[in-house]
Amino acid sequence: xxxxxxxxxxxxPLHAIAAExxxxxxxVPAPVVPAPAAVAIAPVAQAxxxxxxxxxxxxxxxxxxxxxxxxxxxxxxxxxxxxxxxxSPLSLVVTHTVRPTAAGxxxxxxxxxxxGGTLGILPMVTNDRLVVRYEVMLNGKxxxxxxxxxxxxxxxxxxxxxxxxxGGLGKGGLEWVKSTAAxxxxxxxxxxxxxxxxxxxxxxxxxxxxxxxxx
Amino acid sequence: xxxxxxxxxxxxxxxxxxxxxHAATSKTIPIVSNSTEIAVYVPPSALSARTYVAVSNLWIExxxxxxxxxxxxxxxxxxxxxxxxxxxxxxxxxxxxxxxxWSRETGKPMLTVKYKVYGTDGKQLLDGSAEQPIRGGNLNAxxxxxxxxxxxxxxxxxxxxxxxxxxxxxxxxxxxTIDLSLLVDREKPLRTGTAFFVNKTGQxxxxxxxxRDCVVMEAHQDGKTFAVKPKAYSxxxxxxxxxxxxxxxxxxxxxxxxxxxxGEPVTSVxxxxxxxxxxxxxxxxxxxxxxxxxxxxxxxxxxxAPIQPGNSGGPIVSDNGELLGMxxxxxxVTSLANLGQIPQNVNFALDARYVAxxxxxxxxxxxxxxxxxxxxxxxxxxxxxxxxxxxxxxQ
Numbered sequence: 001x002x003x004x005x006x007x008x009x010x011x012x013p014l015h016a017i018a019a020e021x022x023x024x025x026x027x028v029p030a031p032v033v034p035a036p037a038a039v040a041i042a043p044v045a046q047a048x049x050x051x052x053x054x055x056x057x058x059x060x061x062x063x064x065x066x067x068x069x070x071x072x073x074x075x076x077x078x079x080x081x082x083x084x085x086x087x088s089p090l091s092l093v094v095t096h097t098v099r100p101t102a103a104g105x106x107x108x109x110x111x112x113x114x115x116g117g118t119l120g121i122l123p124m125v126t127n128d129r130l131v132v133r134y135e136v137m138l139n140g141k142x143x144x145x146x147x148x149x150x151x152x153x154x155x156x157x158x159x160x161x162x163x164x165x166x167g168g169l170g171k172g173g174l175e176w177v178k179s180t181a182a183x184x185x186x187x188x189x190x191x192x193x194x195x196x197x198x199x200x201x202x203x204x205x206x207x208x209x210x211x212x213x214x215x
Numbered sequence: 216x217x218x219x220x221x222x223x224x225x226x227x228x229x230x231x232x233x234x235x236x237h238a239a240t241s242k243t244i245p246i247v248s249n250s251t252e253i254a255v256y257v258p259p260s261a262l263s264a265r266t267y268v269a270v271s272n273l274w275i276e277x278x279x280x281x282x283x284x285x286x287x288x289x290x291x292x293x294x295x296x297x298x299x300x301x302x303x304x305x306x307x308x309x310x311x312x313x314x315x316x317w318s319r320e321t322g323k324p325m326l327t328v329k330y331k332v333y334g335t336d337g338k339q340l341l342d343g344s345a346e347q348p349i350r351g352g353n354l355n356a357x358x359x360x361x362x363x364x365x366x367x368x369x370x371x372x373x374x375x376x377x378x379x380x381x382x383x384x385x386x387x388x389x390x391x392t393i394d395l396s397l398l399v400d401r402e403k404p405l406r407t408g409t410a411f412f413v414n415k416t417g418q419x420x421x422x423x424x425x426x427r428d429c430v431v432m433e434a435h436q437d438g439k440t441f442a443v444k445p446k447a448y449s450x451x452x453x454x455x456x457x458x459x460x461x462x463x464x465x466x467x468x469x470x471x472x473x474x475x476x477x478g479e480p481v482t483s484v485x486x487x488x489x490x491x492x493x494x495x496x497x498x499x500x501x502x503x504x505x506x507x508x509x510x511x512x513x514x515x516x517x518x519x520a521p522i523q524p525g526n527s528g529g530p531i532v533s534d535n536g537e538l539l540g541m542x543x544x545x546x547x548v549t550s551l552a553n554l555g556q557i558p559q560n561v562n563f564a565l566d567a568r569y570v571a572x573x574x575x576x577x578x579x580x581x582x583x584x585x586x587x588x589x590x591x592x593x594x595x596x597x598x599x600x601x602x603x604x605x606x607x608x609x610q
Contacts, residue, residue: 056511062269085511089451095267097274133274138450140424200451204572205513 052189055201056080057136061094063166064174068094071181077189089139090197092188096177097131098169101151115157123155130169132177134184136194144191148180244371251379252295252386254307255285256398258610259300259428260405261315277326277358281315284362292370297390300430304391308335308384311373312398315365317349317358324349326361330369332377335388337397341376345369396431396442396609404607409485409529409542410434410443410457412602414580417461420570421528421606422543423448426455429608434459435486435494436604443606447577452514452569453543456579457606467530467602468582470537473568475516479503482595483520483542483562485529486605496603497526498596501560503539509546514569516540519560528606531564534590536598540564 059081061068072078072092081092100108108126115124129151136143154170166174188194264278290296297305310333318325325348332341345368347361373379408425412418419434426432427450432443434457441459448455483499501520508515518531522542531540546561574581 058511062267062272082511087509087512087515089453089513095274096272098272139453141427141450197451200449201513203576204452204569 051076052195052198053077053079054081054189054194055090055198056082056085056088058085058088058091059083059094060091063094063096063169064178065094067178068181071178072185075182075185075189078185090143091137093135093137095133095135096169097133098128098173099131101127101129120157120159123157125153125155127151127153128173130173130176132180134180134188136188136191138197143197144188144193146184146187148184150176152176244367246291246367246371247374248291249293249374249379250295250381251293251309251384252297252305252307252381253293253309253311253373253379254297254299254305254388254390254393255289256299256310256312256393256395257281257285258314258400258405259430260610264317273355275354275358277315277317277362280355280358281362281366283359284366288363288366289370292367292374295386299390299393300395301390304389306386307388307390307393308381308386309333309340309373309377309379310335310388310393310398311369313369314400315362324354324357326358326365328365328369332373333397334384337394341373343369343372345372399431399609401609404489405429405610406608407486407489407525408527408606408608409525410604410606411484411528411530411599412463412466412604413456413538413574414466414582415463416580417459417463418446418579419443419457419459419604419606420530420541420574421455421457422541422565423450423453423455424543425528425606426457426608429610431609432457433607433609434604435607447573447579449573452565452573454541454565454570454573456574456577465601466582467532467536467538467598468584469567469571470533470535470539471583471585473539473566473571475503475506475539475566477503477506480534481518481520481531481539482534482592482599483518483522483526483529483531484599484603485522485526485542486603487523487525489525489605489607494605496600496605497523498600500592501562504561508563512563514566515543515563516566518562518564520562521560522562530599530603532595532599533586534592534595535584535586535588536590536594537584537586538567538570540567541570 054077057080059065059069059072060083065083069081069083073081108124111125115122129149132148134146136145152170152173154172156170169177262278262282265274265276267274285296285298297307312331312333313328314330315326315328318327325346328345330343330345331339333339345365347365347368349357349361351357406425408421410419410421410425413420426445426448432445433440434443441461443457443459446456446458479502481501481503483501484496486494487497499520499522501518503516504519505517508517518540520531522529522545526542529542530538531542533539542562542564544563546558548558551558571581
């Protein structure tokens with residue numbers, strides 16, 4: 001289940017939406033963080049020499065939030081990634097999608113019927129396309145996006161389907177999603193658009209947090 | 216685990232066998248390729264619309280569906296079709312202005328596309344509306360099918376009613392010279408906000424999220440309306456400079472050194488809740504509550520003067536009329552209420568010291584004044600009211 005704060009804002013901008021916001025993400029509550037007292041830029045973890053430390057970012061994920069966060073923070077560049085930075089202009093949002101493949105649709109339907117016909121003795125076999133999307137946003141505007149995709153065939157009982165806490169991914173799919181974290185970390189930390197934002201932050205809010213660590 | 220969650224995989228399976236679809240076309244409407252060059256305008260927000268539905272782990276992307284329909288279906292009717300505004304200049308003989316709207320007013324999801332067709336001289340040649348229901352449980356497939364059929368309906372109608380060809384509608388226009396203000400939806404602005412003059416050359420300051428992706432922007436003050444154009448912006452600070460090209464006698468000056476005193480009185484001026492409240496500016500009073508924003512925010516201070524949607528970009532001034540900040544956000548009361556907490560007047564403004572840095576970086580002139588005496592409401596009103604405008608963003 002997606003975290004409550006996903007795609008919603010604890011802070012809301014104050015422009016009046018005049019047109020029908022038919023496709024705006026639904027507003028959902030966010031966890032409360034006591035206002036202020038915190039500094040504008042969060043404390044910085046010690047980074048190894050010559051490692052580009054990215055600026056503080058709020059982290060949100062639709063699945064395996066703690067696991068993905070942990071995997072990302074294993075990269076020193078993401079030392080300032082934090083679930084609780086509700087006011088941060090930068091955010092890293094991870095969403096996942098599970099849809100049957102074109103070929104798997106008919107087979108999956110037949111399998112579901114067979115499984116139902118045997119009251120669940122036979123498992124339901126599905127062939128799905130899994131997509132995980134990493135999107136860095138700056139005050140609601142997309143800075144950069146990375147996708148990872150794969151297809152997966154799995155058998156599951158109709159009685160336990162959807163109750164394994166994997167957001168429809170299955171255990172194998174969940175492990176795959178976690179495995180994408182290291183790969184995307186390597187890409188994001190070199191992303192030119194994000195590095196340009198880091199430079200702008202450095203201009204307005206100069207601090208070692210956003211600079212390349214010196215030897 | 217709830218029942219819907221248990222049956223979700225089965226629902227996804229069943230939904231996926233319902234009309235699947237890549238920009239579908241109807242067999243009853245003939246596809247005839249026409250060599251007339253056409254320019255197609257669709258509001259950019261309609262082509263980028265998307266939302267994530269957490270309960271089904273799915274991105275719903277109606278914007279992509281409509282963009283794909285234009286590319287896959289529209290170009291079958293008019294291969295020489297150019298989307299505007301675009302990165303490259305192109306010639307055109309006709310302009311097709313489309314405004315897709317997704318709704319479920321009657322309980323049934325529906326796509327309605329109002330359209331108008333213009334010649335190169337700006338004369339309207341045709342208008343109409345195409346409606347398509349969104350069928351099936353797979354919303355992306357349904358949106359793709361509805362988009363394809365609507366685009367097909369419109370393009371076929373253009374061909375039937377106008378019988379275009381390159382000699383009847385020669386490609387004598389260039390897309391870069393099209394007056395987009397004639398094509399935007401004037402019935403309702405995409406969003407509204409507030410802006411204020413920051414110098415006497417007629418340049419205004421507002422929040423970047425108000426002016427973002429606007430095709431046309433208009434400012435209103437004292438019954439007068441004038442066009443403004445973007446000059447510079449920072450998504451990081453959520454600030455933008457607009458240019459009216461209208462020199463004026465006054466502007467709001469920044470406080471020298473931009474120091475803010477905790478607890479000092481402030482006045483907020485804005486044009487909130489357009490359509491509900493009148494068109495006159497709304498003035499509220501409060502104090503500087505804290506020198507920082509919520510955790511992780513950058514360059515914000517907290518103030519207590521009440522603000523509403525539409526206040527974004529409004530000036531926060533001292534009792535001497537100096538600019539202390541610009542209103543940008545507030546705590547989401549609804550979200551916090553669901554957690555059992557009701558915040559009161561917790562609002563945030565971009566600190567004027569960062570406004571000054573931004574203006575200097577962008578080489579935008581501004582004035583600074585020394586704080587003098589206790590000041591009062593009249594001085595604050597004088598500075599803010601005369602220099603604040605309502606801003607409407609159209610697509």
